[in-house]
Amino acid sequence: MFKRNRLKRVRERLAAFATEMREKASRLPPGIEQENLLRKARQADVAARLDEWATSRGLQPPK
Known part of the structure; x- marks a missing residue:
């Protein structure tokens, strides 16, 4: 169970990082x-x- 929770946190961190990068990019000029x-x-x-x-x-x- 511990391993699955840790992997879920890694995916959540990656998703949060992606969201943060998109937000920063939206504030920049092309x-x-x-x-x-x-x-x-x-x-x-x-x-x-x-x-x-x-x-x-x-x-x-993968799809």
């Missing part, structure tokens, strides 16, 4: 810095999905 923040947000989303997939019982390919 440009390289904004794109970098949006890229970090997408990477955090992918990392959360991959982590969920890798730790799932069914282990099915």
Whole structure:
């Protein structure tokens, strides 16, 4: 049970990080810095999905 809760917290942190990066990017004018923040947000989303997939019982390919 401990391991599952810890993994859930990691996914929650990744989701919070992605949200924070999107909020920061929305306050910036279009440009390289904004794109970098949006890229970090997408990477955090992918990392959360991959982590969920890798730790799932069914282990099915990502959608």
